[in-house]
Amino acid sequence: MALLDETAKGVYVIAVTPFTETGALDLDSTDRMVDFYLEKGATGLTVLGMMGEAPKLTADESRIFVRRVLKRVDGRVPVVAGVSASGFAAMRELSDSVMGDGAAGVMVAPPSTLRTDDQILSYYAMAAETLGPKTPFVLQDFPLVTQVQITPAVILKIVAAHPSCVMLKHEDWPGLAKISALRAASDQGGRRISILVGNGGMFLPEELSRGADGAMTGFAYPEMMVDVWKAHAAGQVERAHDLFDAYLPLARYEQQPGLGLALRKYTLAKRGAIASATLRKPGGALSKMDIADIERLIARQERRLKEIG
Amino acid sequence: MALLDETAKGVYVIAVTPFTETGALDLDSTDRMVDFYLEKGATGLTVLGMMGEAPKLTADESRIFVRRVLKRVDGRVPVVAGVSASGFAAMRELSDSVMGDGAAGVMVAPPSTLRTDDQILSYYAMAAETLGPKTPFVLQDFPLVTQVQITPAVILKIVAAHPSCVMLKHEDWPGLAKISALRAASDQGGRRISILVGNGGMFLPEELSRGADGAMTGFAYPEMMVDVWKAHAAGQVERAHDLFDAYLPLARYEQQPGLGLALRKYTLAKRGAIASATLRKPGGALSKMDIADIERLIARQERRLKEIG
């Protein structure tokens, strides 16, 4: 399988980790989910991300799940695996396992204790050394959750220092100016890495205009991101907005920290992508009113999509 | 002027504080802004909130600004003033001033150092004592900014202990279950306070369905909140969603922490509500691309509003 590099673009769907009703890994649903994402146009998959309940898996379960995904994907699209860990020994162990099994790259989010620019640079230097020069990695920049704020200048230093850093998973909020700053730097000769945006795609059309190469997020309708990205790439900016706007009410509703994954799994189960919406503890539970909300939003979304054709 | 009480409803617009190009208080624009908000249907105003740049004013400026707003409003709608302060002596001083000038009530957000339930309860006990029993107050629950997490049980204890707590400015995220829990408690006999929602109105239709009484937030198109609230109150839930969806792309764009106020003031200046979009330092500055984004979104919003009639 080809390794991830700076030219990556399109939509890397952040995959959920399917569980059975009793909380066991659901490997049959894993296959089904892979098929679902690829049918909807995913150009890549990302597993063991924050929305993949990675910390809730044992080390063995993580390896088994990634292996299953890789087998089902069978080289059709690149697969990135989250390897964020509380220490570098565990990071190396997981990274070596998934890369050996055929992953295209790994993703590393900073631990929440980092504060200063130097601490962040030092952490990614240790991470890059731990992963080794042959393992491409994605820098996940998600301050809302990690509480770590990384400036464009720091990202550029990481990119300059570590050729194996090939992608930014961009989910700073607000983050439009950050994309502009990074693109201005590569326009002036710096190495241009891939930027895929997160945050449930809530700013996707504007982010594409600023120079993002696509999205890496897990909204339960990945076709939104695929279609917006394609329209935008074709120069149809207003069309991209029309599509985006049609999905926005639901995308916004799914962006509820803590509850979002339960909403997403509910929708994916409803769409047949996974057998059960079960989350491992601790995880949000949906009320009847939550479900009524989401059903209304899905119905409205379908109507609106028909209107815009 | 009547005091704020538990029956408050509708849309209390979070007012900006207008400055001249050089950063001085712009009292002429203050009048104009008051007129603008009332024309758009505001049922109340809230000044010196977080989006009112309150901490950037001196104690004297705060008093002068509130006095000007109160004079222009002239009793037409209730005015709430934020009195959050680093200490109780300053809180008392400002509260006494604004209430003496005719404010209907005050608003208090918790300091970011509070962690445990007991600390929060103790803080609001001291605040209630500081304000005195004759000053109605609004509890501002905005964890994204304050970093203080207040459970429904703690809110209910504050409500039970302090009759002068008459309103919740609700901007937890996610926060729908919190509204449901508070309404369930008052349905079972607890004192029912007013709940007005914030967060730029990003969940307004669903929040109204859960029992919110309206909104207290500052989106630059307050008529969205007014119209959604009216449609919802009239039982026209789908209509409320249609209106909401038309404004959502812009409302979402305005919800960019740190940058949002600059976007809001830009739009208010464009709409003629204030003379200058100036923020006091430190404040976000808009790029050409930000302005292009917002202009596109406004144009699209106008088209969409025409379509839905």
Next chain:
Amino acid sequence: MALLDETAKGVYVIAVTPFTETGALDLDSTDRMVDFYLEKGATGLTVLGMMGEAPKLTADESRIFVRRVLKRVDGRVPVVAGVSASGFAAMRELSDSVMGDGAAGVMVAPPSTLRTDDQILSYYAMAAETLGPKTPFVLQDFPLVTQVQITPAVILKIVAAHPSCVMLKHEDWPGLAKISALRAASDQGGRRISILVGNGGMFLPEELSRGADGAMTGFAYPEMMVDVWKAHAAGQVERAHDLFDAYLPLARYEQQPGLGLALRKYTLAKRGAIASATLRKPGGALSKMDIADIERLIARQERRLKEIG
């Protein structure tokens, strides 16, 4: 091996994890370190604590290290193992392993994302369920590092709800009033659990006076804690203070967050307890001036100990 219970007292030394110069587990030094701690009077050992670099070990290394410690201890004193993990599946896996190998109990610190009382109670309910009723556990209360603030009332609720919670590792700061509150509650009929104090023993004599049963911390001179505890237990309070004061300048110096473990390992290596002072990355490094400081403090400490006899 007997299980940990509420009667535990004395000094449970927080063991370091010895590494070779190249960062591999040093199992020979592990044996030597166990012998050293027991010679100095430890009444128990705690491994895989925060000062045991637990997050830097792989799952396999954690199990191997604990097994070696248990083998060397061979039932002479109880051994507690830290099982704090990013998820419950990994916690269960490690807990089952160490208890199966003969640990007396496990220790659980709260994840730094917890804020409200309910979140803390809910977390420990899930932890207690995960560990099972037959595994005694220690609640680690260390807000300086975890950023989680747990009130006495919340601790008492955890104690009441979970009979398997038998000990508090107390390292709140300030924390004297917390010990008093917990002891007042057990004096009035609540279940009395063991309280062992941490924070490098910086408040040991006063904490013993408030009702602590001893210490669980890792100061490189464990005999300080043992001797202070014995003198205090014998009613010789001034003597306990004399001993404490003699060691305080060094204990204080060791209490430097981030650097403390490097200082501790330096001293332990100097004393012959471990072969190398090596820390795994990321870890503090000592300067020549740090070493000069510590050598001066050790020399002064030895003089002072002779003076007081």
Next chain:
Amino acid sequence: MALLDETAKGVYVIAVTPFTETGALDLDSTDRMVDFYLEKGATGLTVLGMMGEAPKLTADESRIFVRRVLKRVDGRVPVVAGVSASGFAAMRELSDSVMGDGAAGVMVAPPSTLRTDDQILSYYAMAAETLGPKTPFVLQDFPLVTQVQITPAVILKIVAAHPSCVMLKHEDWPGLAKISALRAASDQGGRRISILVGNGGMFLPEELSRGADGAMTGFAYPEMMVDVWKAHAAGQVERAHDLFDAYLPLARYEQQPGLGLALRKYTLAKRGAIASATLRKPGGALSKMDIADIERLIARQERRLKEIG
């Protein structure tokens, strides 16, 4: 009165703000306290610091209190006033007031929202501009309370950019390496500013060895800091440690976040420096056991001081 500059050294005592039993400013005690500090050898005073309950005063009270201190000091030693505020308008107002009344300089701590190096640099640029080039200022570096981590490189950039930054109030923990780094930089030609250390003096002898010029902190026995500083300046390092060690048990006890100020005011009242130990709300309250602890520690301290002569 001469302005503060880079040559400042010795002991600037962080003054408490005396209140009467009912919480009013106690201006008579203010005089007595000034006399007390000067008698104990203070080479400067700092008012409205964090331990001066500054946020609990109104703007007017702050000005009145500083004026009284300045009048009583009457030019005998320089007086620094804390002007940290939630916004720059309030900072300018207070700074202009105290400098006009004869303060030697002001002190600015960073707001807790700052994270990245750029944010910190930008904040101090705005602060320096706000204060104006004629107002010398002290950079307060106290991460334990502010949660802002400032690297040596960032401090050096602030020093290089703003000639009015003449002093560092150093209370990072651990912070010895920071002093060494800053002194290495000025040894190589950078502007050398004054470094006075805080944290209750808990690392004073080692900090002096690294190049600190003295202390700026508020331990209730300021003579400890004066005597340690003098002995150290005279090259009597072991004597400095002897003195330090004699006071350390009490200094350590006073270093209890939240409770420390109550302990300090208790001791100051006992020593006759102020009439009442009253704190404004919210403030820690001492239990009988706290008082018994402190009385025991004072008695032991007196004995020990006699022993060392």
